[in-house]
Amino acid sequence: MPICLRSNTGLSNIAIAAVLAGTLTGCVVGPDYKTPDPAMPTHWGSKAGSKPSQAPQLSQWWKQLKDPTLDALIEEAIASNLDVATAKAKIREARATYREQKGALLPTASGTASAARTRTSAAEGGTTDATFSTLYDGGFDASWELDLFGGNKRAAEAAKYGVDAADEQLRDTMLTLIGDVASYYVQAREYQALRDLARRTAASQRQSAALTHEEYKAGSATGVDTAKADALANSTEADIPTYEISYSEAVHRLGVLLGKPPTTLEDKLKGGGPIPSPKMNVAVGIPADILISRPDVRLAERQLAQYTAKISQAEANRYPSISLTGDISSSAASIGDLAKKSSIGWTFGPTLTVPIFQGGQLKAAVDVAKAERDQYFIAYQSAVLSAMEDVENAIVSLTQERLRYGKLVSSSSSYRRASDLSHTMNKAGVVDFLDVLDAERSLYSAEENAIQSRASIATDYIALNKALGGGWDGQVDVSKxxxxxxDTAPHLAKAK
Structure with a gap:
């Protein structure tokens, strides 16, 4: 935008500056940010042909699992998790950066004061006389960059988007944290259930093995029968340490997620508890909902806005800039005379700076900013697609795992009947003892699969709510x- 200053207008420098400030306050260069409007399908792929789903109920979704222990762990994690604490600090950093950038839009002022002692010597008649004088000086300096092309304004705008991005980063961190706490809690209960199953089954198999040894002594069983009975009991008992290891790892991870030592929750969880069971129906809404509900998608959008503003900031550096500068100074031989008998001088006027040749650096800086903006635009598109993928996968997994669990429960029930009948028929001499061992092995495997499937249902339910954007919607204090x-005030340095 060309600027013409004519000497015959009769305006003083102050008036010229005022006119410029008034007419160019809203002037900016570079692209104005527009929120992307990605094309979204009208329904989830797995819901094709069905009536539109209700909006998901994401507020405190974990409470649908009806587990008070899990509820307490999540609240404690939100309060003390270290990743959450880091995200809070980043918000404080972003807010301080925004305040710093807004300050560049305002005038700056500073005061100065000095005192100088002068000695003057004069040689007369072979002797040297000296005179002393003291000069005190006080002043006031002020400057204001008019921001003709919006460079500082765009910098403040980018910083504001940075605050928004930091807020979304915190929400995303809490969403991930809640999902992790719920998932590891389900794992802990799953491994407890599997361990207890292995213990019960191994105890029953040990009883069968003991009876087989008695029958072997009586001649009604073979050495093969006793060997296989012992092997089956040993194999089941070998599963117990494996489940203990996995259980301990899940509990230790939960402790760390709560910002505490790994063994903190061992006493609290060792009593056992049921695997959380979610409600049957989960509303998933429509794909467009994730643009609002997913904090990682909102974070990517805010970062795109931030780096769009940085293009304008770099572009403004290629245009002229005008600053208003002025100072008032006073000098006197004594401090008391500064305000009365002092000499006072002042200067005021605009300073025009025009970039003429920078070796292509300023244009290159704009190209860098545009390339960064393009990367964040692609990152936003990727975040949207990844979010849709997460939801689609979670819907399919939850739906199919529930079908699988129903079949496994039926299978487990059938294997239990088969095991009971095999024991009865073996005592009657109708079937071989190896059939009994085979039935016990199949029953243990079926019950094991049913427990794992029940835990998978809870895990898939957690994954679906995470994918839909369900997180913490309560108040979070980030100011502390x-x-x-x-001892931040001026003080003597302490010896190290």
């Missing part, structure tokens, strides 16, 4: 720093 500094 983790480290409280003391």
């Amino acid at each position: 720093p983790v480290v409280i500094d003391t």
Whole structure:
């Protein structure tokens, strides 16, 4: 935008500056940000042909699992998790950066003061006389960049988007945290159930093995029968340490997620508990909902806005800039005379800076900013697609796992009947003992699969709510720093 200043207008420098400030306050260069409007399908792929689903109920979704222990763990994790604490600090950093950038839009002022002692010597008649004088000086300096082309305004705009992005980063961190706490809690209950099953089954198999040894002594069983009975009991008992390891790892991970030592929850969870069971129907809404509900998608959109503003910031550096500068100074031989008998001088006027040749650096900086913006635009598109993929996978997994669980429960029930009948028929001499062992092995495997499937249903339910964007919607205090500094006023340095 060309600027013409004519000497015959009769305006003073102050008036010229005022006119410029008034007419160019809203002037900016570079692209204005527009929120992307990606094309979204009208329904989830797995819901094709069905009536539109209701909006998902994402607020405190984990409470649908009806497990008070899990509810308490999630609240504790939100309060003390270290990743959440880091995200809070990033919000404080972003807010401070925004305040810093807004300050560039305002004038700056500073005061100065000085005192100088002068000695003057004069040689007369072979002697040297000296005179001393003291000069005190006080002043006031001020400057204001008019921001003709919106460079500082765009910088503040980018910083504001940065605050929004930091807020979404915190929400995304809490969403991930809640999902992780719920998932590891389900794993802990799953491995407890599998361990208890292995213990019960191994105890029953040991009883069968003991009876087989008695029958072997009586001549009604073979050595093969006793060997296989012992092998089956040993194999089942070997599963117990494996489940103990997996259980301990899940509990230790939960402790760390709560920002505490790994063994913190061992006493609290060792009593056992049921595997959480979600309600049958889960509303999933429509794909467009994730643009609003997913914090990672909103984060990508805010980052795109932030880096779009940075293009304009770099573009503004290629245009002229005008600053208003002025100062008032006063000098006197004594401090008391500064305000009365002092000499006072002042200067005021605009300073025009025009970039003429920078070796292509300014244009290159704009190209860099545009390339960064393109990367964040692609990242936003990727976030949307990944979010849709997460939801689609979770819907299919939850639906199919429920069907699988129903079949496994029926299978387990049938194998239990088969095991009971095999024992009865073996005592009657109708079937071989190897049939009994085979029935016990099949029953143990079926019950094991049913427990794992029930845990998978809970895990898929958690994954679906995460994919839909369900997270923490309560109040979060981000203002309190983790480290409280003391003795920050001027003080003597302490020896190290």
